[in-house]
Amino acid sequence: MVEVLSEPAGRGSYSGALLEVEDLHVEFHTRQGVAKAVNGVTYSVNPGETLAVLGESGSGKSVTAQTIMGILDMPPGRIAGGQIRFRGVDILKLPEDQRRRIRGEGIAMVFQDALSALNPVFPVGWQIAEMFRIHRGSSRSDAKKKAVELMDRVRIPGARDRVNDFPHQFSGGMRQRIMIAMAIALDPEILIADEPTTALDVTVQAQIMGLLAELQRDSNMGLILITHDLGVVADVADKIAVMYGGRIVETAPVHDLYANPAHPYSKGLLESIPRVDLKGQELYAIKGMPPNLLDMPSGCAFHPRCPYRREDCATAVPPLYPISGSRGSACHYWREVVDGSR
Amino acid sequence: MGRYTIRRLLQLIPVLLGTTFLINYMVWQLPGDPFAGRCGQRPCPDSYVSAMRSQFGLDQPILVQYWQFLKNMLTGNLGVDFNQVPVATQLGDAWPITIRLALLAVAIEAVIGISAGVLSGLKRGGFIDNVVTISTLFLLSLPVFVTGFLLQWLLGVQFQVITPTVSDEAPIMELIVPAFVLASLNMAFTARLTRTSIVENRRSDYVRTAIAKGLTNRRVVGVHLLRNSLIPVLTFLGTEVGSLMSGAIITEGIFNIHGIGGLLYRAITGQDYTIVVPIASLLVLVYLVSNLLVDLLYGVLDPRIRYE
Numbered sequence A: 001m002v003e004v005l006s007e008p009a010g011r012g013s014y015s016g017a018l019l020e021v022e023d024l025h026v027e028f029h030t031r032q033g034v035a036k037a038v039n040g041v042t043y044s045v046n047p048g049e050t051l052a053v054l055g056e057s058g059s060g061k062s063v064t065a066q067t068i069m070g071i072l073d074m075p076p077g078r079i080a081g082g083q084i085r086f087r088g089v090d091i092l093k094l095p096e097d098q099r100r101r102i103r104g105e106g107i108a109m110v111f112q113d114a115l116s117a118l119n120p121v122f123p124v125g126w127q128i129a130e131m132f133r134i135h136r137g138s139s140r141s142d143a144k145k146k147a148v149e150l151m152d153r154v155r156i157p158g159a160r161d162r163v164n165d166f167p168h169q170f171s172g173g174m175r176q177r178i179m180i181a182m183a184i185a186l187d188p189e190i191l192i193a194d195e196p197t198t199a200l201d202v203t204v205q206a207q208i209m210g211l212l213a214e215l216q217r218d219s220n221m222g223l224i225l226i227t228h229d230l231g232v233v234a235d236v237a238d239k240i241a242v243m244y245g246g247r248i249v250e251t252a253p254v255h256d257l258y259a260n261p262a263h264p265y266s267k268g269l270l271e272s273i274p275r276v277d278l279k280g281q282e283l284y285a286i287k288g289m290p291p292n293l294l295d296m297p298s299g300c301a302f303h304p305r306c307p308y309r310r311e312d313c314a315t316a317v318p319p320l321y322p323i324s325g326s327r328g329s330a331c332h333y334w335r336e337v338v339d340g341s342r
Numbered sequence B: 001m002g003r004y005t006i007r008r009l010l011q012l013i014p015v016l017l018g019t020t021f022l023i024n025y026m027v028w029q030l031p032g033d034p035f036a037g038r039c040g041q042r043p044c045p046d047s048y049v050s051a052m053r054s055q056f057g058l059d060q061p062i063l064v065q066y067w068q069f070l071k072n073m074l075t076g077n078l079g080v081d082f083n084q085v086p087v088a089t090q091l092g093d094a095w096p097i098t099i100r101l102a103l104l105a106v107a108i109e110a111v112i113g114i115s116a117g118v119l120s121g122l123k124r125g126g127f128i129d130n131v132v133t134i135s136t137l138f139l140l141s142l143p144v145f146v147t148g149f150l151l152q153w154l155l156g157v158q159f160q161v162i163t164p165t166v167s168d169e170a171p172i173m174e175l176i177v178p179a180f181v182l183a184s185l186n187m188a189f190t191a192r193l194t195r196t197s198i199v200e201n202r203r204s205d206y207v208r209t210a211i212a213k214g215l216t217n218r219r220v221v222g223v224h225l226l227r228n229s230l231i232p233v234l235t236f237l238g239t240e241v242g243s244l245m246s247g248a249i250i251t252e253g254i255f256n257i258h259g260i261g262g263l264l265y266r267a268i269t270g271q272d273y274t275i276v277v278p279i280a281s282l283l284v285l286v287y288l289v290s291n292l293l294v295d296l297l298y299g300v301l302d303p304r305i306r307y308e
Ligand SMILES: Nc1ncnc2c1ncn2[C@@H]1O[C@H](COP(=O)(O)OP(=O)(O)OP(=O)(O)O)[C@@H](O)[C@H]1O
Pocket: A028, A030, A035, A037, A055, A056, A057, A058, A059, A060, A061, A062, A063, A064, A073, A076, A077, A293
């Protein structure tokens, strides 16, 4: 740790999980109709814990994260129900001013494409320093000094000479480091990283993941890691939430899920083992198309693609059946899946 | 950027030479003898015409005339017009007025156009957005002289809140309405450009990042969004300064302002090219320099632009 920051009021005074998303529903009102992007997502993260959120494109991973962050496009987006509790307080009910203070201070986010996520017309140091100037009222020079420290901390070579450079003057990996520096500037308790390495080379990906893991160890923050990359998940995550059609279909400690998936969709993901040469493709190896959010399949949303499907799958929506401890599977026939029949 | 500036300045030279030559050549080619109609009802005596022709060098070949013009411009010696009144004094009286009018117009364009564009872009489809869309369409579809005469009649004659014509010294207060008329088209266009730019940038990733940083809405909009959205708007405003000056001719005519517009108008009808040529050349220069400044400004506003 570089420094010990004063604890904001309320930090650590709540005994439940640090961040709890409960039965969250988000929909988009579009010309074509109402797209139900998130349909009852529930997950939680504790200090020092890494939750990996997995699922194919369009499954609602980013929308859930944006809702937590409070950066959902509204309209067309609408939060149709549920709670997001941060230290026990439902932040969806907070007035905008209090909500704003949580952003950056309590919960911060790293985006996929740092080039477009950083403001092109301001120097990177200025953009990092802005966190201290706005949230902490630091002077320009103090804030800039802290920005340099942070750039050092995320290991940008020659940080002092590069604070005044603009985002386009950095490589993709360095830009993502700057994004991370900005996100951890105020020592947030939760960091959401939405596919932080997808836009990067394989070698750089590993470096960025290593950096995130190291920062998390140092500061004991909770990390929500949204990713397509099953290989990364095994190394860094504590637990996994697999999303399908805006729902969590399986949650499990990472090793349990790898050893023995309890949902046909998770199983399909694991069987289509990620291959470096097919990056980004691995999740599509499951037969069939992702569900149409405007017209979700009845019953279990996965049933049109499910090899375990029985008749009632098309009518009865499976709840998240508890399996053991924190494990759960939204499949009527999870026992069969675990047993490995078929 | 220094090298770039120097190269751009050097590029100005051939352009200036070419355009000013064309201006001189055009004047020479205009039909009708500029001196024939200067003696009341009767045609001027041949002796007068030939004396004038040789005083102003019209008996020389065009290239010699052009050389003379260049020498005069570079030494600042503008000579006298066909009525033997010094050209420099007339230009000296007229330029400040037109510059004042043009600057005022640019200020109106910027302040009203940008504010209207930002407000309507932030609340797309809202009340203000509709008002702005309708009124800009209104301004864009009206020819400038209609807007001019309309406002002159409405404010100057009907309600008498302004004097219909501007007095000789053209004080700022009297120039406000004419400047508004001069600005009207560009102002409407600025509002639309700003609106489009705001709408486009509003959903951009970096704005989302700014919100995620926990900045106040004011700062997200006023610093992050605005700074990016204004890049095309400011370059548009700059590029238009030159044509704004030329546009001043109509406005100055309507409100009887004694700027270069009026001077040029009278000189063209009187075929007095001693006035037309330097004014046209100066307009070219203003246009070229303002364009150069805009290109340089663009690089300052958008660090991604590289000059080579
Ligand atoms: N602003 C929006 N307007 C309309 N629909 C949206 C909007 N944002 C997201 N959606 C819809 O919500 C659904 C879920 O999108 P989301 O971005 O959460 O997917 P994801 O799981 O993050 O996918 P990916 O892996 O591609 O990032 C998508 O079908 C998308 O079309």
